[in-house]
Every structure is written in structure tokens, then in C-alpha cells.
Amino acid sequence: MAETSASPTLLLKDELDIVIPTIRNLDFLEMWRPFFQPYHLIIVQDGDPSKIIKVPGGFDYELYNRNDITRILGPKASCISFKDSACRCFGYLVSKKKYIFTIDDDCFVAKDPSGKEINALQQHIKNLLAPSTPFFFNTLYDPYREGTDFVRGYPFSLREGVPTAVSHGLWLNIPDYDAPTQLVKPLEKNTRFVDAVMTIPKGTLFPMCGMNLAFNRELIGPAMYFGLMGDGQPIGRYDDMWAGWCTKVICDHMGWGVKTGLPYIWHSKASNPFVNLKKEYKGIYWQEELIPFFQSAILPKDCTTVQKCYIELSKQVRAKLGKVDEYFIKLADAMVTWVEAWDELNQTGKSSEVPNGAAK
């Protein structure tokens, strides 16, 4: 794909929000300042709403705490997790932009093998602006990157590609391992930089991590619900996984692409594996039933919008996963509440965005 005269990043300066969930602090922004400062930030403050989170000067932002979430959503706030990074999806709800990039507050600027700092946001933008190839795998990976192309035998009828809905980035240093793996390999670090972006083939699920993720909000936003986790819930650290499985099934149905690979960020803090085990353990055996459910999920032809797909999926969750645990009945209801909240905030054009400060 030919580079435009203006850098892709500047092309999306007013079309992309950066969503950050935090229960700690935002000091990490200093390192990202050269790349993030031109963009609007949506900070979702988790935990105690009376705690003051300091936003480094010079950033254009809006900040929402639990009181804001309750004020804006009323009873629908029940679908937004508390005391879990899943709260970040509130930022997707209130954004008015076409694209979202979400990043954790313990993720820093990584360096490529040449020692050059990686502008992760720019790479996500390139990924989202270039088509995807879910229907036929290109063995030289992303055919739209400079210096590569489709290989011999690749059908010309498929070379236009399809719109890209999701760009899933990776992590150097602390990999996003589950608790058991973290426990048996406490010192393992990811030092492998793989210079590749690839489309995840249609019909294939993947473990979507929310710490370095971008997506086209206008395409897949209504399905990017980070499921009910944290306080009062029997499970944690499956919020992003849930969103990844739902969005991949819907992207496959709608004919959109999901990419994974570049960009890398430097993940600095390993969360406590024992705490993580308590959060994850039910998910570790439940997912042996969840994956076959998503692999066999079929969306009817009359599901022509993401909202319709998502509601249909919630009905199938209730019917088929409600038997696994009653939690999935609650989750199916929360999925419906999420779509209702999405449509309420995004059809009336109600803007809750205020420059540089707390929400209205």
C-alpha cells in the first residue's frame, strides 16, 4: 500500500482516541508523549473514585471515574466491570471517534532490533488503514507493507482484501501469560521481536490481549465489550479474551479482518501470578467449553449489523453456556445492556466529552 504524502498518524489525529484504564498512575505517559500528545486521551479510572489520578500536563483528555460511569449510564452501569481492567470498555462507549487504541499503564515504548523506538500507535494506524486477507493466507505475511507483496498462487480476485477491524499488538519483556504459565516460568521474558503483521484467517479464533490493541470503532465497536469481570464476579482476566472471541466471530460473519503482530510495546510489570490464578482458574476449565461454542457459532444472514450479531450471540450464550454456569446468564444479560448503552450514547449524538478535565 503506497504511503500517502502525510504520515498515517497525522491522517487520524482527530479520528482516534487513546483509552487507558488505570488503578495506579499515568506516569508512563511521559515516555509516550512524542507519540501520544497530538491525540485525545480517554482515561477510565478504576477503583476508589475519590482518589485523584494526576494526568501529566500537556495532554488533551477526559477522565471518568466510577461515579461518572454511574451518572452517565444509570442502571446500565452494571455492565461495566469494577476493580478490573475490563472497565476500559467504558472509554469505547463514550468516545466519538472512528478509531480506538487502548494501552495499559505499565506498557512503555519498546525498541526494535536496530534500537529505534517503536511508535506503536503509528503501526496500529497503518494496520487499520491497510486491508486484511482473512480468506487466503499470504505466506509473505502482510502483502500491503513496503517491500513485500502477494506471492505466486495468490488469487488475484482476493488481492483487494477486506476492511481491517482489529489490530492486535504484542509485547516485549513480560509476555501476557496465564497464571499457571507465569508460576512455572517466573523469569521467562519475551525477547523475540518478529517483524511481521498477519491477518488471522477466517474461522480461526485467537487469544486477544487488551494491553496493546486498536480497532475501528465504527465497524466493530458495538461488539468490543470487555465482559463482566472483577468485583462480584467469579472470574477475571478473561474480559479481553471474551471480547476477542465475540469480535472475531462477528468479523468473520461481516467479512472484516483481524490482524496480529507488530507493533510491540515493552510490558514492564508482571501482575501477581497467585492473584491471577484466583481470578483465572474457572476460566481455565470453562474455556474448554467456550472455545467449541465460539468455533461452532453461526450467525443468521439477517444479522446485518454488529448490534444484531451481538444480540444474537448473547441469545446463544444464554441458551448454550447458561448450562455451564449461571455466570453466563448474567454475562448474556450484560451483553444486551452493553448494546443498549452503546445505541443510547451513540445514536442520539449525546456527547459526554469535555476537553481537559472530568466528564460533565
Ligand SMILES: O=c1ccn([C@@H]2O[C@H](COP(=O)(O)OP(=O)(O)O[C@H]3O[C@@H](CO)[C@H](O)[C@H]3O)[C@@H](O)[C@H]2O)c(=O)[nH]1
Ligand atoms: O483492578 C484493576 C486492575 C488493573 N487495572 C488497569 O488495567 C491495566 C492492566 O493491569 P495490570 O498491568 O496490572 O494487569 P496485567 O495482568 O498485566 O494485564 C493483562 O491482563 C489483562 C487483564 O484482563 C490486561 O488487559 C492485560 O494487559 C493497567 O492499566 C491497570 O492500571 C484496572 O483498571 N483495574
Ligand SMILES: [Mn+2]
Ligand atoms: Mn500489565
